[in-house]
Structure formats: structure tokens, C-alpha cells
Amino acid sequence: MTQQNVVVSDPKSGINLTIPVKVPVSNSSALFTTAAQKPPPGPGSCITISRKTLVEINGNNSARINSWVESMRASSPTHHKSSPALSDDLNSWMVQHPSALDMFEQIISASKGKQIVMFLDYDGTLSPIVEDPDQAFMSDAMRATVRKLARYFPTAIVSGRCRDKVYSFVRLAELYYAGSHGMDIKGPSKGSKYKKGAQAVLFQPASEFLPMIDEVYKELVDITKSTEGVRVENNKFCASVHFRCVDEKKWGELAQQVRSVLKEYPKLRLTQGRKVLEIRPTIKWDKGKALEFLLESLGYANCTDVFPVYIGDDRTDEDAFKVLRERDQGFGILVSKTPKDTHASYSLQEPSEVMVFLRRLVEWKKLSLRRQFRIRRQIEEMKASLRN
Numbered sequence: 001m002t003q004q005n006v007v008v009s010d011p012k013s014g015i016n017l018t019i020p021v022k023v024p025v026s027n028s029s030a031l032f033t034t035a036a037q038k039p040p041p042g043p044g045s046c047i048t049i050s051r052k053t054l055v056e057i058n059g060n061n062s063a064r065i066n067s068w069v070e071s072m073r074a075s076s077p078t079h080h081k082s083s084p085a086l087s088d089d090l091n092s093w094m095v096q097h098p099s100a101l102d103m104f105e106q107i108i109s110a111s112k113g114k115q116i117v118m119f120l121d122y123d124g125t126l127s128p129i130v131e132d133p134d135q136a137f138m139s140d141a142m143r144a145t146v147r148k149l150a151r152y153f154p155t156a157i158v159s160g161r162c163r164d165k166v167y168s169f170v171r172l173a174e175l176y177y178a179g180s181h182g183m184d185i186k187g188p189s190k191g192s193k194y195k196k197g198a199q200a201v202l203f204q205p206a207s208e209f210l211p212m213i214d215e216v217y218k219e220l221v222d223i224t225k226s227t228e229g230v231r232v233e234n235n236k237f238c239a240s241v242h243f244r245c246v247d248e249k250k251w252g253e254l255a256q257q258v259r260s261v262l263k264e265y266p267k268l269r270l271t272q273g274r275k276v277l278e279i280r281p282t283i284k285w286d287k288g289k290a291l292e293f294l295l296e297s298l299g300y301a302n303c304t305d306v307f308p309v310y311i312g313d314d315r316t317d318e319d320a321f322k323v324l325r326e327r328d329q330g331f332g333i334l335v336s337k338t339p340k341d342t343h344a345s346y347s348l349q350e351p352s353e354v355m356v357f358l359r360r361l362v363e364w365k366k367l368s369l370r371r372q373f374r375i376r377r378q379i380e381e382m383k384a385s386l387r388n
């Protein structure tokens, strides 16, 4: 057991009471199953939940909710004004995860003789994070860049969103799409020069969960309707509960609501993204598995001459970064302005830097193709002059 301070807020008086309670030390980090998960807080940390919620939950459950809230906080760092200590942290993190722009030449030379395959997360990578998930549009400039990228490299969008939704934002039919955290994969519907003539790729490893997710989505909408600012999104094979616009004082209450639904569904699990709780099937499938599946579909299953590059900003992208580390192939790039635990090798600060990086890749490829073409022509000319 450990002692935890719980702040009970009385909605009528607005008074907060701090109550020390004994709670079991739970292995609650397992609730959030991505790689970069931090352990639950130690004794003495505080959370705020309403009196009603406190009465409803038992000791074990309260420890669990505490750790959910702490995890929600950990995934939503407050951006303080820069201080010398913070910039020291950032500098030492940047030594471990240098900017992919600064390391461009090294990256290119590591890919020499190999086929680069591009994997791009959507939210926070191709489009900036905004309050309303329905308004997370990518710019025309970004779309044009991704279109050019796909002319030179097989390119996939790997997103937590449902595939149709992310397609409606990206609108490029020549790409591969892996929606619902990789649980809904579809090949290009037009114009890809990769895997010509191959059967269309369509892979949905969690299809049996479709009715369950639909049911849970409806329950989540219903149970959270009294909590201001919550947004529940149906991502087909998973559901997202957004708390970006929920007052932090209500996070405990929201965690309790989500928990009360989830506990009735042992076949579902919870992961976490940027100010979002994600409910998904317990199957062993994630963005990392989707990456491997796509490499296989492209014919690079056991190849050493492939160089996958995965760019993402979220905890759920860590599964893919980890796969690349384990395969010792290509590398991951984390999009982040702040230091984070990550399996990625390099970093970029924001989507605008992602665009610059992608453009440089396109320019480099164009130049190297032109160079190859010139050399081939010179060889042909030399051969012809020798014959004459």
C-alpha cells in the first residue's frame, strides 16, 4: 500500500479538501500499453476528482483512476516559458535525437543502395494539432509535397483515425493507408508504380471487433455527455475519447467514466495519445505490425536492401519506431518540440519541418535520378563512338 493525496472538490462550495488515502501499489502502467509509458506517481502526488466520483470508487479502483489521470497529465505537458534548465534538457535530448534536417546527408548516405519506403503518421505530423479533430486539415503545400514524395518512394499513411476519415483529409489515391492504428490497411486505389498488377491490399485483423467498438462508442458518448468539452470519436476499429477541451479538474471524473465502460469489455484495452484516451481491441496489432505488414506487401519482407523511414509524433508511433530499431533497418523520426522518451533516432520540431524534410528527400531523389540518367547516356554515347 502507498499513501496518495486525493483532492476532493465540492462543487457547491468550490472548496477543495485534501484527503490522504491508502491505496494499493498497482502495476497500473500496464493500463497504457505503449512503450513510452511512465510509471504511476509516488506518494504525495495530487489528483482532483469530484466527491461523487470518490464515493463511487473503491480503493483499488481509485488507485487505478489516479494513475490514469497522472498518465493523462504526463502525456499533456504544460508548455512553460523557456528556462535554462529546460533548454539544458532539450539540448541533451537533441544530442541523442538530432534534427533529421541537420543529419540529412548522413541519413541519405545510410540509405545508399536501398529502397526508401516512407511511413507518415497524420495528426501532429502532416497536420498541426488543433482543438477540433474534424478541423485537422493538412495544407495544400503539404499535400503537394506528399504527392511528389509518393512519385519517388512507396508511401503509407499510418493513423489512429479511421481510414476513410484520414483519406478524406489526405485525398491522395496513390498512397497506402493504415487506419485505426494499423487495423485497417488498404493499398493504393490508383497510380502506384509499386507492386504493379498485384492484388489490391486490404487487411483488417480486428474485423470481429466492429460491433463491439460500435457499442462501446455509443456507451462512451452517453456516459461522457455531462462532461463539458469531451469529444468521442468512432475510429471504426477503435474509439477515441478526447480531453483536450476538458477542464483538468474534470479529468478524474472522465477517467472514471471511461473506466466504468471499459471494465465491462475485457477484450478491449486502453492506450493514450495526445490528450486522447484510445480504446482498442486487445489483439497484438499496432502501428509497428502495420509497418511490417506493409513492407511485406511491398515485397520487402526479408530484404536487406530496404530503408523504411517512419515519421510520427505520438506514443502510438513508438510501436513502429521500436520495430525499426529491432530490425535495425531505416529509422524513426519523432516530431516533438520537447524531450520525450522515444525509440526514434532523429527529431523534427513540427509539421512545417516535416514538409521541409520530405521536400529535401524529393529533391535529392530527383537529382540522383538525373545523375544516373546522365551517366547512362554518357556510357551509351561512349559505346556508340567505340562501335563507329
Ligand SMILES: O=P(O)(O)OC[C@H]1O[C@H](O[C@H]2O[C@H](CO)[C@@H](O)[C@H](O)[C@H]2O)[C@H](O)[C@@H](O)[C@@H]1O
Residues within 6 Å of the ligand: 121, 122, 123, 124, 128, 129, 130, 131, 132, 133, 134, 136, 158, 159, 160, 161, 233, 235, 240, 242, 244, 273, 274, 275, 276, 278, 314, 316
Ligand atoms: O495516429 P494519428 O494520425 O496521429 O492519430 C491519432 C489521433 O489523432 C487525432 O487526435 C489528435 O489530433 C486532434 C486534431 O489535431 C487533436 O484535437 C487531438 O487532441 C489529438 O489527440 C484524432 O482525432 C484521433 O482520432 C487519433 O486517434
